[in-house]
Amino acid sequence: MLSEKSLIFLEQLMKCSGPSGFEIETAAVFRKYISQFTAKVHTDVTGNTIGILNEKSDFKVMLAGHYDEIGFQVVMISDEGLLYIRNVGGIDKVTVPGTEVEILTEKGKIHGVIGKKPIHLTEEKDRGQAVEIKNLWIDIGVENKKEAEKIVRIGDPVAVKPNYTRMGKNRIVSKGMDDKIGAFVVAEILRELSTRKINVGVYGVGTVQEELGLRGATTSAFGIAPNVGFAIDVGFATDTPDIEKKTLGCISLGKGPILSRSADDNPVIAKILRSTAKKKNIKIQEKAGYRASGGTDTAVIQLTRGGVATSLVGIPNRYMHTPVEMCDLRDVEGAIKLITETIMSLKPGQTFIPGID
Amino acid sequence: MTEGGHRLSQTKTFIFMDDKEDFLYKETTEKIIKCFYKVFDVLGSGFLESVYEKALLIEMKVCG
Ligand SMILES: [Zn+2]
Numbered sequence: 001m002l003s004e005k006s007l008i009f010l011e012q013l014m015k016c017s018g019p020s021g022f023e024i025e026t027a028a029v030f031r032k033y034i035s036q037f038t039a040k041v042h043t044d045v046t047g048n049t050i051g052i053l054n055e056k057s058d059f060k061v062m063l064a065g066h067y068d069e070i071g072f073q074v075v076m077i078s079d080e081g082l083l084y085i086r087n088v089g090g091i092d093k094v095t096v097p098g099t100e101v102e103i104l105t106e107k108g109k110i111h112g113v114i115g116k117k118p119i120h121l122t123e124e125k126d127r128g129q130a131v132e133i134k135n136l137w138i139d140i141g142v143e144n145k146k147e148a149e150k151i152v153r154i155g156d157p158v159a160v161k162p163n164y165t166r167m168g169k170n171r172i173v174s175k176g177m178d179d180k181i182g183a184f185v186v187a188e189i190l191r192e193l194s195t196r197k198i199n200v201g202v203y204g205v206g207t208v209q210e211e212l213g214l215r216g217a218t219t220s221a222f223g224i225a226p227n228v229g230f231a232i233d234v235g236f237a238t239d240t241p242d243i244e245k246k247t248l249g250c251i252s253l254g255k256g257p258i259l260s261r262s263a264d265d266n267p268v269i270a271k272i273l274r275s276t277a278k279k280k281n282i283k284i285q286e287k288a289g290y291r292a293s294g295g296t297d298t299a300v301i302q303l304t305r306g307g308v309a310t311s312l313v314g315i316p317n318r319y320m321h322t323p324v325e326m327c328d329l330r331d332v333e334g335a336i337k338l339i340t341e342t343i344m345s346l347k348p349g350q351t352f353i354p355g356i357d
Numbered sequence: 358m359t360e361g362g363h364r365l366s367q368t369k370t371f372i373f374m375d376d377k378e379d380f381l382y383k384e385t386t387e388k389i390i391k392c393f394y395k396v397f398d399v400l401g402s403g404f405l406e407s408v409y410e411k412a413l414l415i416e417m418k419v420c421g
Contacts, residue, residue: 090360178358211359233358295358321360 002188002333009033010184014174017102017109017159019071019088020211023047025104026067026180030206034187037194038204047208048220051190057201059348062226062308063189063339064217064297065182066210066233069175070321072158074103074138081148083112083138085158089211094130095322100161101138105152111161112138160323170254170329177325179210181315181332182232188336193343200346210297217297221304228269228309228346229301230339234327235260235314236290249287251316253328256282257335258314262289264298266309268352273311276342282334285316309352313339392416 002010009029018026024047031049035041038051049067070089077083083103087093097116102109114136119127138158142148160175167173174180183206190204203224208216210233221229238245239252251258259265259273277284289312293299302310313335318326351357380386396412 214359235358320358 002329006188006191009187010172011164013067013180013184014164014172014176015162016067016180017071017104017157017162017176018068019073019157019159020068020209021088022071022104022157023068023206023208026069026183027206027208030067030183030187034190034204037191044220044223046216046219048216049206050220050224051187051204053190053193053202053204054198055201057199057348059199059346059350060201060203060224060226060228061343061346062221062224062229062301063186063202063204064207064220064229064231064301065184065186065205066179066208066216066297067183067206068208068211068216069159069178069180070211071160072101072133072138074152074154074156074158077145077148077152077154078137079145081140081142081144081146082115083140083148083152085133085136085138087133088157090321091133092321093133096133096136097131099323101158102161103138103140103152104157104159106156107151110140110151112140112158115139163323167326171326172329173324173326175323175325177317177327178234178320179232181234181317181327185232185313185315185332185335185339189340189343192336192340196344198344200343200348202343207297214297214300218300218304221301221308225305226301226308228352229298229304230311230313230342231297231301232313232315232335232339233296233298234317234320234325235287235312236320237316237318240318248290251285251287253316253318253326254330255316256284257331257338258285258287258312258316260287260289260312260314262291262312263293264289264296264302265311266302266352267354268357269309269311271357272345273313273338273342276345277338280337280341282338282341284334284338287314388420389417392420 016026027049034051040052043049072085074083075086099114101112164174186204205220235258237251237253238248298310298312315331
């Protein structure tokens with residue numbers, strides 16, 4: 001069970017705004033929390049934050065949860081004082097109109113709304129069609145360009161307004177669940193391991209710019225040079241209508257973290273994870289990966305230097321890349337426990353060569 | 358999870374010609390590219406540049 005303290009941290013993290021490339025607020029909250037129980041914390045030049053346990057060990061385990069989120073950037077201010085935007089990461093344009101946002105200006109956060117022409121005035125043929133992001137704008141309540149320019153600068157990052165809520169017995173919903181929930185899992189594993197005696201080095205990383213092409217994991221993995229790497233990221237839940245089970249498998253919220261078997265996952269580590277789950281009685285769900293390789297930080301950690309034994313641990317997620325991404329706390333707890341116990345079972349010098357384990 | 362189009366760091370991207378786009382010497386360009394692929398299909402990679410050059414010349418004569 002997650003402690004009250006952990007749940008408060010989770011809420012704080014979800015209420016941060018940090019679109020890819022502008023993760024400063026999220027990084028600060030993550031850093032402050034993990035500083036309480038890691039001997040060494042450092043943020044690198046790209047913005048990744050790394051908390052280290054048992055630094056003296058040569059055998060290194062890297063954990064990655066990307067704390068960037070999808071969002072926008074201001075590209076132009078119109079004469080009316082409206083802000084035109086471009087997406088940061090794979091935004092689903094259908095979900096954008098009507099969204100409340102915050103603009104991260106130098107002087108602080110400004111509230112804005114993404115407007116759209118009323119349906120009454122929309123021509124028949126355009127009704128029900130998604131409006132391109134370039135044809136949408138943010139209204140910040142000013143009357144003209146001059147007024148807007150006093151507040152906002154071209155390039156200012158924009159994020160969906162925090163909306164973290166607990167629902168039902170175990171569900172949580174928030175913007176940017178992808179993948180601040182992964183960063184949360186990383187932090188909680190560090191916290192748990194800090195109370196135990198470990199014989200490997202553990203490097204828990206909140207990575208940046210995942211949504212733009214796995215960029216933060218690329219640099220942090222090179223810097224750490226790990227032997228083993230776990231990426232924790234959201235994975236598609238298929239327990240809502242119209243998601244094809246025949247291509248994605250059967251994954252539900254609340255039935256445990258997802259262990260995937262794709263080219264990104266080292267088969268030896270995969271076996272260890274599965275046997276740990278069995279021994280410790282942790283529920284897991286299995287999938288083949290929705291494509292043969294790629295899509296998460298696992299892919300680039302694996303290809304670092306001479307190669308790393310990696311595995312993806314997924315948190316089932318509904319409504320990915322919309323402002324209301326939903327997860328289940330039981331899956332989050334399962335992931336923390338599974339990776340913690342797996343790390344406890346690793347021995348320095350252990351090898352992970354497929355077929356020779 | 359990163360969305361499809363952003364796998365810049367993972368994939369070596371090939372640049373394909375867009376069929377819809379019109380440009381100068383479109384037909385000639387297409388012919389040359391066709392010849393190049395024919396040569397590459399037969400020879401594969403690993404030969405010296407001069408070998409490809411000679412092969413491409415022969416192929417281009419054949420194709421007119
Ligand atoms: Zn994502």
